[in-house]
Amino acid sequence: MTAATRRRSTRDRCAVSAVFLTLGLVLGTWAAHLPAVKHATHASSSAMGSTLLVLGAGALLGMQVSGALVLRFGSRRVAVAGAVALAFALVPPLMFSTWLAVTVAALALGLAVGVTEVGMNAAAVEVERAYQRPIMASFHGVFSIGSVVGALLAAAAFAGGVSVHLAVLAMASLALIVCGAAAMGLLHTTTPADTPPAPAAPQDPERPLPRQRWRTTMLGVLAFLLLLTEGSAMDWSSLHSQQHLGATSSAGAVALASFVSAMTVGRFTIDRVAARMGPVSVLRWGSVIAVCGLIVVTQAPQLPLSCCGWALLGMGLSGCVPQVFTATGNLPGASAKALSRVVGVGYLAVLAGPAIVGWLADTVGLNTALVLPLAAMAICACAAGTVAPRRPV
Incomplete structure (x- = not known):
């Protein structure tokens, strides 16, 4: 690996890590604010369970859509677009005061989560391939850190008496800043690693399609x-x-x-x-x-x-x-x-x-x-x- 390739790979790794960090920040913030959402909407525990189920369904749908998007636009663009959508989608469900509005907004948040999940993991596979050694676990470690930081910042906002609206807007802004850093690293150019691999031939003798x-x-x-x-x-x-x-x-x-x-x-x-x-x-x-x-x-x-x-x-x-x-x-x-x-x-x-x-x-x-x-x-x-x-x- 040449020095230029090594620098590019390092830049790509940092950029993909920023997307993982964004997802962690958003999900940590969402989880920490769930009791406040329940209180603001006067929802029952079962109603909040339904909201979480809708978010999960949105994520599953987003994951399937993301697969097609990555094939067409490349994992880098999908990962960045998903992370930006996450930052914006975090705000509405934590701002609304009715259960129905929160649940509809949670569906949009789930879609963004699903698109980001597939996009960032596909991009991580490509960066790992360029590194020619295992680095996938470290990306997931960054996600864990983001989740903890999101939850801790929310706890600090609660302890400091900061309003939910202000705290959520601040976290969304922070997520957008991190997204900007990711975009600068991932969208500077389209590299061969970002090109979706060609489908294997059905008659490939080494690994037939059914296998x-x-x-x-x-x-x-x-x-x-x-x-x-x-x-x-x-x-x-x-x-x-x-x-x-x-x-x-x-x-x-x-x-x-x-x-x-x-x-x-x-x-x-x-x-x-x-x-x-x-x-x-x-x-x-x-x-x-x-x-x-x-x-x-x-x-x-x-x-x-x-x-x-x-x-x-x-x-x-x-x-x-x-x-x-x-x-x-x-x-x-x-x-x-x-x-x-x-x-x-x-x-x-x-x-x-x-x-x-x-x-x-x-x-x-x-x-x-x-x-x-x-x-x-x-x-x-x-x-x-x-x-x-x-x-x-």
């Missing part, structure tokens, strides 16, 4: 299982500590913090591991570590040990999803539509997984219900070979 579809399906299954586990940990770790171990609300929050912190740290370190061990080992051993973490969580008699289990789960999970997204983006003849399907299936798991665990918890108890994500990670360990890169001819 290609089968591998894409398996990658979608892996994304579903991994993000089911992640969503379950995000939504149930605190309550599990309270119900199963008798922890207080504040102590239960430590369990969630243990998981999130370990995952964030892992995302910034796992790329070097992947470069040395390969994606299959990262997924396999990460899944094994996650299984061990869940075993510790379900068997721990005290909160400190349980928190260690949640941290193990976060560390094990941290590098798994990036390997799946990278494998999808690098399939021979892969298109953005394949990536949009895998990302969409994974996002569906984030929505459905915690609900499934909740339904099981009503029947067998929350501690026993965590066997579901444990089994999901065991399956991922067995199917880790799916993310193996294509062998050269």
